[in-house]
Amino acid sequence: MQLFLEQTINGVALGSLYALFGIGFGLVFATLGILNAAHGTYASWAAIVAYYALDWYGAPFPVAAAAGVIAGGTIAVVVDQIAFQPLRNRGTGLLGALITSIAFWIILDSLAGQATEHQALAFPATSYPTRMLELGAMRVPIMQVIVITSLVVCATGIYLLIQKTLVGAAMRAVGWNSVAAALGGVNSRIVILLTAFLAGATSGLAGVLAGVTTSNVSFTLGEGLMLKGFAAVVVGGFEDVRGTAVAGIMLGVIEVSAAQYLSTSFRDGITYTLLLLFLMLRPRGLFGSTNFLRA
């Protein structure tokens, strides 16, 4: 029983990282209509910036993490304005944006490799909380608690922002139809910048936390989150943050449980088969709207 509970917590913590990343990824798709292949690099760069903030300037970990999150958001805004805004101005569709995002993925990946000299770095163990929480016979790393709490706070905050505030209403309006939103008095440009920053910052937070929990800050960090985060968005429904959060956690728990109780070799195969079966039963995802068209 202790093993089951510990592995469940491991799965929830792992899934929280997927969900955090997926929230950012889903925001870009739902609001800006872009399938951004470069999104994983925001997570990588956020972790790299946080690492160097700590290593070069001796910043305390919360400050370094904040620097990383802001860097993730800033890079997302820059990429959006350089890569996607010109395409939006020309009315280019999804395919053009995808191809452009692949180009930026390669560029940002290469730059991240140069920035880390192609080494896998790690936050020093003394820079973040490493103690274990004793819950009866169970021992839970405090960083896992921080990761899960971060997801709850971010998911709740972003959900409330989108559903309960005027800014969120503007974001939803732009996501539905940016021209109509502009006619209704929404400054689409500002909304797009805000959405891009929020998406990059959320995924950047996932990158920083992943860099800590995996002892791995490298240019490949974001790639690992990309596929799983995308799966969380698809299963959760593109338009609802709650779905992404729940789906991400589901993904993490299924992955850990499959490895523990079925097969470590076929862990990913089993996980994605179960997700595929879920989508066959509920194609719109957990919280997706019924009128959403899938390719």
Place this chain on the structure above:
Amino acid sequence: MTNIMAKLAIAAFGAALLGVTGAIAGPAGGEYSIGFVTENTGPLAAAGLSYYRGANVALTEINDKGLAGPGVRLKLSEKESGSDAARAVQAVTQLAADRAVVAVTCCILSPVAGAVKPVVVNEKLPLVIYGATLPGLPSPPWVYSVVGLPGPQEVKMTKKLIEVLKPKTVTYFVNADNEGFQNRFKAAQKVMEDAGVKTAGVISILASDTDFTAPATQAMAQNPDLIMVWTTQGPAGGIIASLRQRGYKGEISASDVISPAPMFRRIGEPLAGIPFPINFAAELAKTSEAKAFVAAYQAKHKDFPDTYASQGYTAMYLLAQAIRGIDGPVTREAIANALSKIDLINPNVFGGLPLVNGQAEVANSLIANWTKDGQIAVWERR
């Protein structure tokens, strides 16, 4: 009659001339290109840089001291592969098309080396492998390997662990997607099981995995006396860090992938005391060749060379040795022929490196560990 005498005299003079020139024959002087398939980008870039740096240190020495023969200089013709088989094949194909390239050296991963092998055999281009560890890759006269196969050193370490630690159960971590590490794990498991040590569990991971909290929990729940980590470098560091972060204080062993200094800079104290088998360690260098290599590498790169650097270094020295043994033009065929006659790589930094059927055999492997202050020392149980 006078004509016949004149012709006989000229023939005799010619034969004498040939005899004289034969006595001072050697490789034809000139600058020759050695194709180097680099892996300075991609997932194994850290190791790739080590191999590359080691090769460059060797190249400098070979050219400065004329070790490839009088008037012979070598230069590298580099093509990047990013540890990708398709790119490596493309790189070798381009190098083969360049007739100035007389030999080529590559690859870290066994699948990549396996992909490149038929290309060099078809193109009749000598290949020296500097990193891949799969048995059966060498194929004289065209394909050679300077990498000591991991089997013997793994067996040696496993026997030592049985003798010292006396474990009753072992849990293994192994790459599901790497045949080389699968072989290493199986070799160690066989030694353990032959000695009556039970397998508590085998946990497979993938080379691309980064989160090992759950596998570490799984391993700890099996309550083994020893955990053996037979994985590639990234996962090895992650697994060991996760085990120690979760409070595991038991015995762990690993492979030489945790030996490079960047691994200790990344993982730190959790690596201390964990034994691993290794063919070369700068801090433990005993022979004059090894010490000279360490000094030269430190002078150039301000860091100790790791085992990968020693292999890149050795690959260049093997080629230089082959070229030195040629009489006449330095061609691909001549190099292949010369390589096939070498049965001892000399000089080398391993304290002896026979070449048997194209495969280097390291006789003097060590069992080492990192100390808490970041030095490599001969392993002694904590």
